[in-house]
Amino acid sequence: MSGTLFGIGLGPGDPELMTLKAHRLIRNAKIVAYPAPLGGDSFARSIAADAIAPDAREIRIEIPMDVARYPAQDAYDAAATQIATALSAGGDVVVLCEGDPLFYGSFMYLFARLSGRFQTEIVPGVTSVTACAAACKRPLSARNEVLTIIPGTLDEGELIARIEAADALAIMKVGRHLPKIRKVLAAQSLTENAAYIAHASLPNQVSLPLSQAPEKAPYFSMILVTKGGDPWLS
Amino acid sequence: MSGTLFGIGLGPGDPELMTLKAHRLIRNAKIVAYPAPLGGDSFARSIAADAIAPDAREIRIEIPMDVARYPAQDAYDAAATQIATALSAGGDVVVLCEGDPLFYGSFMYLFARLSGRFQTEIVPGVTSVTACAAACKRPLSARNEVLTIIPGTLDEGELIARIEAADALAIMKVGRHLPKIRKVLAAQSLTENAAYIAHASLPNQVSLPLSQAPEKAPYFSMILVTKGGDPWLS
Structure with a gap:
C-alpha cells in the first residue's frame, strides 16, 4: 500500500492564517517536504515551523531560483523521485505550499509528476491575493466585476492590454517589474486607483498607495487596482 | 471607546478550512453577525456554528436574495445601523463571511458603510476558487498565465469576449447561468478543458468534467477552464 501525497496550502505567511485542516495534517505528519x-531558508517551512513534529523526516526540495530555464524541471524531477520513494514505501508525504497549492505554486510540478501513480489530496489555502486585499482593506471585486490576476512578469505590451481590459486586477510577483508596472498604470491614469502591498500578513507588512511605494519591491509584493465599477462601494 | 468591526473569512464551507485566526476570533466573540x-438558514453561520460561544449575541443580517434592485442596499443600511449601535457601545462585532470578506462578498457593503467611523480588521479566508481547484485537482494557473475570474451572471456577449481573452479562468455563481456558459464554452471548443464543481469542500461536493455535469446547477457551483498554456503540466 502506497502512501498519500498531500499538497497543503499554508496561506500567505502569518502562521495563524493556516487552516485548521492544514495545521492538523502537518502536526500529524511523519514526512514533510x-x-x-x-542553500537558503524555506519560507514555506517557516510558516509551518511550530506545527512540524520534532521527529518528522524533512525533505528539502531545492529549487534554483535564478535559472534561465524556468521552472527548473530537473529539480522537480529529482524531488519527485525522492518523494515517490517515500510514498512507495507506504509513508504519507505532506508537501508544504506557500499560499495555495494550485495557485501559481511550484507544487503543481510535483503533482504533475506524481498524481498519476499515487493517491493525492489537496488542502486549499488563503492566497496572497485576498491577504493583500485584507492588508489594504480594499474590496477586490464585487457583484458582476471580472477579477483579473496578472503576473507582473508579462512583457509591457501584454501588461498594457490586460490592464486595459480588466475591471479589477491583482498584479502578482511585482519585484523587479515594479518600474514597468508603474509606467503602464500611469499611462492608463490608474496610479490613484492602485495599492501596493508587500509581505502581506507578516510582521514586516507594508501597505501603501502605489504613489507612495518604495523604488524597490520584494518578490512577495502585489499591486491591487480597482476601477470603481461598483457605485455602492464608493 | 468604540469597538472594532471584524470581517472574518470562513472559507468555502468545510469548517476545518477556517483559519486558526478566524477560529480564535469567533470563539472569543461576544457579538457575531x-x-x-x-427567513432562511445562514450558510455562514453553519460553517462557524461549532465555534460560536453559546452566550454570544447574534445579529442576523437578512438579505432579500431575489430583489430586482441588487444588492439590496436597504438591508445593508439597516444592518449597518444595528452593528454601528453595538460598536458605539464599545463591543467588538465579528461578521462571518463565506469564503473571503473582500472577494465577491456582501461584507464589503457593510464595510463601505462602517469603515469610515469604526476600526476595522479583515481576516482573509480560503476562497471557493482554490477550494474548487482542490476538489477537482487541477492547477488553476501557473507561471506566466493570467487567471480571469468571471461571474457567470455576465451576458452572453461579455462572456464570449472574456473567455476568449483568458488564459485560465474560473466562472463563479454558475447556478441558472449554466446553459449559457455551456453554450459559450462549446462554441470555443473548451468543453473538454472545463471542470464543474458544486458545494466544494462540503459532504455533498460534486466534481465532474463539464460534459458530465447535471442540467441544473446550484448557486454555489463553479466552472474551471484551463487552456493548457503550461507545457510542464500536461
Missing part, C-alpha cells in the same frame, strides 16, 4: 532556494 | 436569506 517543502521547497527551498538552494 | 452574519448574512442570511429572509
Whole structure:
C-alpha cells in the first residue's frame, strides 16, 4: 500500500492564517517536504515551523531560483523521485505550499509528476491575493466585476492590454517589474486607483498607495487596482 | 471607546478550512453577525456554528436574495445601523463571511458603510476558487498565465469576449447561468478543458468534467477552464 501525497496550502505567511485542516495534517505528519532556494531558508517551512513534529523526516526540495530555464524541471524531477520513494514505501508525504497549492505554486510540478501513480489530496489555502486585499482593506471585486490576476512578469505590451481590459486586477510577483508596472498604470491614469502591498500578513507588512511605494519591491509584493465599477462601494 | 468591526473569512464551507485566526476570533466573540436569506438558514453561520460561544449575541443580517434592485442596499443600511449601535457601545462585532470578506462578498457593503467611523480588521479566508481547484485537482494557473475570474451572471456577449481573452479562468455563481456558459464554452471548443464543481469542500461536493455535469446547477457551483498554456503540466 502506497502512501498519500498531500499538497497543503499554508496561506500567505502569518502562521495563524493556516487552516485548521492544514495545521492538523502537518502536526500529524511523519514526512514533510517543502521547497527551498538552494542553500537558503524555506519560507514555506517557516510558516509551518511550530506545527512540524520534532521527529518528522524533512525533505528539502531545492529549487534554483535564478535559472534561465524556468521552472527548473530537473529539480522537480529529482524531488519527485525522492518523494515517490517515500510514498512507495507506504509513508504519507505532506508537501508544504506557500499560499495555495494550485495557485501559481511550484507544487503543481510535483503533482504533475506524481498524481498519476499515487493517491493525492489537496488542502486549499488563503492566497496572497485576498491577504493583500485584507492588508489594504480594499474590496477586490464585487457583484458582476471580472477579477483579473496578472503576473507582473508579462512583457509591457501584454501588461498594457490586460490592464486595459480588466475591471479589477491583482498584479502578482511585482519585484523587479515594479518600474514597468508603474509606467503602464500611469499611462492608463490608474496610479490613484492602485495599492501596493508587500509581505502581506507578516510582521514586516507594508501597505501603501502605489504613489507612495518604495523604488524597490520584494518578490512577495502585489499591486491591487480597482476601477470603481461598483457605485455602492464608493 | 468604540469597538472594532471584524470581517472574518470562513472559507468555502468545510469548517476545518477556517483559519486558526478566524477560529480564535469567533470563539472569543461576544457579538457575531452574519448574512442570511429572509427567513432562511445562514450558510455562514453553519460553517462557524461549532465555534460560536453559546452566550454570544447574534445579529442576523437578512438579505432579500431575489430583489430586482441588487444588492439590496436597504438591508445593508439597516444592518449597518444595528452593528454601528453595538460598536458605539464599545463591543467588538465579528461578521462571518463565506469564503473571503473582500472577494465577491456582501461584507464589503457593510464595510463601505462602517469603515469610515469604526476600526476595522479583515481576516482573509480560503476562497471557493482554490477550494474548487482542490476538489477537482487541477492547477488553476501557473507561471506566466493570467487567471480571469468571471461571474457567470455576465451576458452572453461579455462572456464570449472574456473567455476568449483568458488564459485560465474560473466562472463563479454558475447556478441558472449554466446553459449559457455551456453554450459559450462549446462554441470555443473548451468543453473538454472545463471542470464543474458544486458545494466544494462540503459532504455533498460534486466534481465532474463539464460534459458530465447535471442540467441544473446550484448557486454555489463553479466552472474551471484551463487552456493548457503550461507545457510542464500536461
